[in-house]
Amino acid sequence: xxxxxxxxxxxxxxxxxxxxxxxxxxxxxxxxxxxxxxxxxxxxxxxxxxxxxxxxxxxxxxxxxxxxxxxxxxxxxxxxxxxxxxxxxxxxxxxxxxxxxxxxxxxxxxxxxxxxxxxxxxxxxxxxxxxxxxxxxxxxxxxxxxxxxxxxxxxxxxxxxxxxxxxxxxxxxxxxxxxxxxxxxxxxxxxxxxxxxxxxxxxxxxxxxxxxxxxxxxxxxxxxxxxxxxxxxxxxxxxxxxxxxxxxxxxxxxxxxxxxxxxxxxxxxxxxxxxxxxxxxxxxxxxxxxxxxxxxxxxxxxxxxxxxxxxxxxxxxxxxxxxxxxxxxxxxxxxxxxxxxxxxxxxxxxxxxxxxxxxxxxxxxxxxxxxxxxxxxxxxxxxxxxxxxxxxxxxxxxxxxxxxxxxxxxxxxxxxxxxxxxxxxxxxxxxxxxxxxxxxxxxxxxxxxxxxxxxxxxxxxxxxxxxxxxxxxxxxxxxxxxxxxxxxxxxxxxxxxxxxxxxxxxxxxxxxxxxxxxxxxx
Ligand code: BG6
Numbered sequence: 001x002x003x004x005x006x007x008x009x010x011x012x013x014x015x016x017x018x019x020x021x022x023x024x025x026x027x028x029x030x031x032x033x034x035x036x037x038x039x040x041x042x043x044x045x046x047x048x049x050x051x052x053x054x055x056x057x058x059x060x061x062x063x064x065x066x067x068x069x070x071x072x073x074x075x076x077x078x079x080x081x082x083x084x085x086x087x088x089x090x091x092x093x094x095x096x097x098x099x100x101x102x103x104x105x106x107x108x109x110x111x112x113x114x115x116x117x118x119x120x121x122x123x124x125x126x127x128x129x130x131x132x133x134x135x136x137x138x139x140x141x142x143x144x145x146x147x148x149x150x151x152x153x154x155x156x157x158x159x160x161x162x163x164x165x166x167x168x169x170x171x172x173x174x175x176x177x178x179x180x181x182x183x184x185x186x187x188x189x190x191x192x193x194x195x196x197x198x199x200x201x202x203x204x205x206x207x208x209x210x211x212x213x214x215x216x217x218x219x220x221x222x223x224x225x226x227x228x229x230x231x232x233x234x235x236x237x238x239x240x241x242x243x244x245x246x247x248x249x250x251x252x253x254x255x256x257x258x259x260x261x262x263x264x265x266x267x268x269x270x271x272x273x274x275x276x277x278x279x280x281x282x283x284x285x286x287x288x289x290x291x292x293x294x295x296x297x298x299x300x301x302x303x304x305x306x307x308x309x310x311x312x313x314x315x316x317x318x319x320x321x322x323x324x325x326x327x328x329x330x331x332x333x334x335x336x337x338x339x340x341x342x343x344x345x346x347x348x349x350x351x352x353x354x355x356x357x358x359x360x361x362x363x364x365x366x367x368x369x370x371x372x373x374x375x376x377x378x379x380x381x382x383x384x385x386x387x388x389x390x391x392x393x394x395x396x397x398x399x400x401x402x403x404x405x406x407x408x409x410x411x412x413x414x415x416x417x418x419x420x421x422x423x424x425x426x427x428x429x430x431x432x433x434x435x436x437x438x439x440x441x442x443x444x445x446x447x448x449x450x451x452x453x454x455x456x457x458x459x460x461x462x463x464x465x466x467x468x469x470x471x472x473x474x475x476x477x478x479x480x481x482x483x484x485x486x487x488x489x490x491x492x493x494x495x496x497x498x499x500x501x502x503x504x505x506x507x508x509x510x511x512x513x514x515x516x517x518x519x520x521x522x
Pocket of ligand 1: 249268
């Protein structure tokens with residue numbers, strides 16, 4: 001006998017029953033969102049980003065049943081190839097094998113070869129889109145993904161607008177543009193890019209990707225802070241002594257030396273990924289999970305970051321480059337010896353910064369950020385390091401091994417959260433040392449998590465802009481790094497060196513030690 005059959009339990013209303021069933025189904029579904037019918041157009045479809053990230057993510061979404069029932073994929077690129085060859089390419093990417101749904105969908109995969117500078121390319125594209133609306137039921141809805149070099153973003157947007165493809169096709173309700181960083185190379189060029197894009201698409205149609213926002217652990221910052229009562233009360237200047245953000249990579253510039261020469265760690269990581277992680281970690285609670293409620297708070301936080309003058313930057317920033325060293329037992333080249341890199345290059349592969357946030361919650365709490373390539377190990381994390389207790393009733397030598405309490409959000413690779421605090425060492429004396437309490441994503445959720453690109457593609461298709469970067473956020477992040485860019489261009493601070501496989505230059509240690517603190521894992 002079920003509860004609802006029991007004579008003492010009133011029968012469940014049919015609507016309530018339906019709502020409960022829906023909630024149970026949603027809880028079970030790996031992706032609780034289902035985009036409307038649509039055609040996804042990838043510009044740069046024959047390129048690296050498409051074959052390494054976008055197509056495999058789509059194949060995995062297909063396997064999970066998350067793509068719309070009526071879906072078409074249209075590849076656009078300069079390379080000559082027919083529909084069949086494009087289909088074959090799509091069916092060979094990671095995640096495509098043993099994927100019957102992807103194979104089934106491939107009947108609606110089309111390819112348009114053409115130069116973006118020629119309007120005719122867009123004419124042919126719009127013809128193909130009209131065809132798939134009829135043959136594949138995509139109903140005039142479009143998502144355009146710009147997987148091209150950034151110099152072509154504006155050209156593609158203009159080409160689409162010339163054929164009114166910036167609006168939905170007949171019967172459709174949306175046309176969205178997905179763009180990926182870099183959003184300009186400095187404040188001025190990012191403003192220009194925005195103006196160009198806004199000439200053709202409204203801000204609500206533009207979905208700017210920062211793949212860090214697609215990482216589960218980055219999103220978990222919101223859950224940790226706003227779904228619990230125990231952390232938020234101590235998330236402020238009264239309890240937090242300082243904050244550390246580390247984005248450490250073990251890899252060097254790989255085959256991207258040429259690109260990296262004009263990027264450097266400041267543009268490649270700090271302006272985007274670091275600012276995103278920072279703003280989620282330090283922002284005020286949003287009133288809801290509405291995309292703009294969250295993005296408003298993020299931008300407000302970024303506006304509170306103190307922007308020192310160019311002269312002051314010298315004392316607050318360290319820039320450095322890796323030289324030869326040993327990573328994982330293997331000798332590796334220095335940056336200047338990498339392929340595509342100028343042997344006299346002054347591009348930084350490492351940046352450390354001491355920032356301040358000037359608002360009620362964070363006034364006076366220093367913020368230390370560091371990022372670099374060819375560091376000792378891959379590790380991205382945010383640590384809130386708490387103040388020491390006002391008075392320790394133990395003899396000094398008994399607390400020598402006691403570090404300040406800290407809460408560390410491990411973003412990757414060992415995703416989780418650890419709380420470090422003092423505990424009594426068993427034994428007759430009252431020795432106290434730091435111990436850690438660990439939460440591991442892998443152990444708690446053994447099913448694994450979706451790749452960042454899967455999540456972001458699905459959100460863009462479903463029209464959820466929460467994890468995408470709004471124009472004002474991009475601009476504000478550039479405002480923060482602008483004086484640093486300028487001082488780097490003027491040769492300040494002097495470029496430091498660090499051996500590959502180390503934790504960075506001694507100058508970065510001095511930067512934090514000058515305030516009486518130290519990096520968590522030197
Ligand atoms: C990219 C940078 O945005 O992020 C790369 O251009 C960097 O240089 C990469 O290696 C790091 O991403 P992840 O997800 O491996 O931390």
